[in-house]
Amino acid sequence: MKDMYILGIESSCDETSVSIVKNGTEEIATIISSQIDVHKQYGGVVPEIASRHHVKNITIVLEECLEKANMTMDQIDAIAITYGPGLIGSLLIGLEAAKTLAFIYNKPLIPVHHIAGHIYANSLVKPLTFPLLAVVVSGGHTELVLMKDHYQFEKIGGTLDDAIGECYDKVARVIGLEYPGGPKIDKLAQEGNDTYKLPIPLQDDSYNFSFSGLKSAVINLSHNEEQRGEEIRKADLATSFQKVAVESITSKVRKAIQELGIKNVIVAGGVAANNGLRTAMQSLTEELGVELSIPPMKYCTDNGTMIAAAGYFAYLNGRVSDLNLNSKSQDTLK
Ligand code: KG4
Numbered sequence: 286m287k288d289m290y291i292l293g294i295e296s297s298c299d300e301t302s303v304s305i306v307k308n309g310t311e312e313i314a315t316i317i318s319s320q321i322d323v324h325k326q327y328g329g330v331v332p333e334i335a336s337r338h339h340v341k342n343i344t345i346v347l348e349e350c351l352e353k354a355n356m357t358m359d360q361i362d363a364i365a366i367t368y369g370p371g372l373i374g375s376l377l378i379g380l381e382a383a384k385t386l387a388f389i390y391n392k393p394l395i396p397v398h399h400i401a402g403h404i405y406a407n408s409l410v411k412p413l414t415f416p417l418l419a420v421v422v423s424g425g426h427t428e429l430v431l432m433k434d435h436y437q438f439e440k441i442g443g444t445l446d447d448a449i450g451e452c453y454d455k456v457a458r459v460i461g462l463e464y465p466g467g468p469k470i471d472k473l474a475q476e477g478n479d480t481y482k483l484p485i486p487l488q489d490d491s492y493n494f495s496f497s498g499l500k501s502a503v504i505n506l507s508h509n510e511e512q513r514g515e516e517i518r519k520a521d522l523a524t525s526f527q528k529v530a531v532e533s534i535t536s537k538v539r540k541a542i543q544e545l546g547i548k549n550v551i552v553a554g555g556v557a558a559n560n561g562l563r564t565a566m567q568s569l570t571e572e573l574g575v576e577l578s579i580p581p582m583k584y585c586t587d588n589g590t591m592i593a594a595a596g597y598f599a600y601l602n603g604r605v606s607d608l609n610l611n612s613k614s615q616d617t618l619k
């Protein structure tokens with residue numbers, strides 16, 4: 286088969302990103318324009334502001350990416366776009382750009398689910414082998430996805446309430462750390478000791494997760510210390526919280542590997558950048574003798590590279606759309 290160059294566009298939250306990937310595995314060029322500094326002052330992403338920035342950035346990011354790759358649109362074989370899930374106003378900006386390019390240059394338009402993108406960030410590292418367990422951990426998702434082949438997704442479990450990244454960000458806010466707090470808690474967790482007693486959520490027979498109880502426990506603990514006039518030991522709290530959050534993921538991953546004959550575990554999404562989780566997954570997979578793949582940090586947070594990579598395998602699976610494609614703020618991975 287002839288080489289295939291896919292241009293991927295991602296705009297589901299606060300990153301505007303365009304990337305060109307060859308054959309779903311080789312990054313040619315990527316541009317990411319992050320809005321973190323804009324949203325930081327509000328303590329989280331403000332949807333209306335995010336869409337306005339996407340409008341301002343999208344053509345600049347696209348031009349910069351083509352320039353960096355030293356390519357023209359004529360050399361691109363297809364356009365992959367995150368159609369959802371995400372912030373609807375943000376998604377629509379990327380979608381309109383993708384549809385316009387597909388229309389003008391007469392290229393196939395490939396709809397990509399944002400989580401499929403996070404999963405396929407791993408194909409930029411090494412080939413996926415099956416049966417595979419994708420541990421999807423991000424600001425909006427906490428899911429275990431079983432894949433028996435390329436682009437076959439079977440969700441076997443997920444969070445019953447908050448996503449793990451959301452929980453990290455809320456806990457961070459409680460102890461006075463800036464948005465996004467996940468990486469800051471991770472850093473603090475390396476410096477403290479596990480001295481606070483926190484409940485390990487949902488130790489049951491399912492593949493599901495729950496993080497709202499853990500979040501509430503941290504909030505209550507912090508209020509109680511405050512009322513007693515005592516200062517919370519932030520590093521210790523971060524260490525104790527991270528230990529429980531990571532353990533609640535790895536215990537379910539262990540169960541899935543043992544019960545489902547998994548050969549390859551991949552970790553996907555923003556929280557895949559977490560040092561505690563990376564170390565725990567490393568030792569778990571070594572102990573059970575399965576292959577582990579975790580993308581480097583640059584592929585963990587939102588980017589167009591993962592969308593272009595997923596787009597290639599989606600295309601091979603026949604997932605091409607016409608120009609009636611619409612954005613969806615929510616959609617199950619299938
Ligand atoms: O995948 P992502 O970029 O956006 C979504 O699709 O949600 O994930 C962002 C989330 C945020 O909640 C952020 O705090 C969290 O990933 N995150 C981390 C770390 N790096 C990013 N959480 C814990 N430890 C980290 N090192």
Ligand code: ZN
Nearest residue numbers: 423554555587
């Ligand atoms: Zn994401």
